[in-house]
Amino acid sequence: MKLDTSIYLLDWLFILKGAGITLFLCLNAMVFGSILGLIIGTMRTSKLSILKYISGAYIYIIRGTPLLMQLFLVYYGLPVFFRIIVSAYTTALVGLTVYAAAYLAEIVKAGLQSVDKGQKDAAKALGMTSWQEFRSIVLPQALKVIVPPAFGFFIALIKDSSLVAIIGFIELTRSSRMVISRTYQPFTIYLGVAVIYFVICYGLSIISQKYFKANRQDIPKASQPWKTVAIKVS
């Protein structure tokens, strides 16, 4: 009997479904990673040295070890230490979240530190509490600095997430390997998968460029008279 090694539409649809799962996984990891990263990044700028050291240790350990090791440790560690058996999806999500939080915490820290000290003085002088100062003055200004690189990290995370294929979670990379194992056409499939990754990442970076350009000034165009002047002059 001759082996059927041709690639069918259904194979590509299966791979595309994997792409959807990759996006879903990364989106979730980004949401949880952002929450955790915001907390850890804020701890990093705290005046309390214990918070500073705990958050610092977290950031350095996670950033100083390969994502693959972290995924293995979550995969083999959770059942051993916590006596729970979790799905491949949960393992992948926990692993990527832990990883994303460390990088996002550094971005958050830099963002918080970029806010001018005078802004905080002014908030205090008006009688705001520390929380009001953080919530209404520091965070909104820091977010403008945080969001663009955080979005850049999101794009990188989508590429890095291909590693979770190794622990058996069926996302874009893993699903393509399953198709390859039947069709024996690795080059064509991997090329297709690379194109899919590229389309996702490039698409996202286009969106981010447009969005952040529009938001950079935060000022409606009509109220920027000097801009019109500048255009007329040139």
Next chain:
Amino acid sequence: MVDRNLILLELKNINKSFGNLHVLNDVSMTVVQGKVVAIIGPSGSGKTTLLRCVNALESIDSGEIVIENKRVNPKSRNVHELREKVGFIFQAFNLFAHLTTLENIMLAQRIVKKRSVKEARERAFSLLRKVGLEDKANYYPSQLSGGQQQRVAIARALAMDPKLLLMDEITSALDPELVSEVLDVVIQLAKDGMTMIIVTHEMGFARNVASRIIFMDNGRIIEQGEPNKIFNNPEQERTRDFLNKVLNHK
């Protein structure tokens, strides 16, 4: 001696060091309700630190700050009460960069004073009218000139209904031709009876607006008194020396 009930702020033997640097050395002074005190002196003499201590933006090492007969404890929650009573105008304006003029003036009214949107808005507009910037309500700080930003900062501080305004070299960061528009606002405030402590290098302005001048050097109050006395007939050699340098530079 003034009536004790008229004393709004009293500083008793304030000491403050940054590491080995003794920035405030046993500083004592009183500010009477409705009066303007101007603090003059060379850079690094502790004028700004003194103002920041009054508003608890810096902690003091020893001494007492008494406002309206209430002792301020920098570690307790009454710091916020103090800051509601005492407004601060900064050299670098420090308007909230992400908020419009109107929002800058409304924010603390809303979240600190818990005023309604309508009330906060009306107050903001009446203050903008006062500083002559009603038409700039929807501009962001970066769209305003330095003088305009400083006038907004004054309006923002006034919106909290302070009993005392602290002004820290509020015209030092301005282009020379913008200085007068800010000083005019301050002069108007003085006429309205606002109590103020003004740290300034504008000697003519200090002389006109203040009822008392304090000369500081090296963290100490060297001499204080009425403007005429300090400017025409200072007792201390150091004061004379300083005034000669700043007044005769032409």
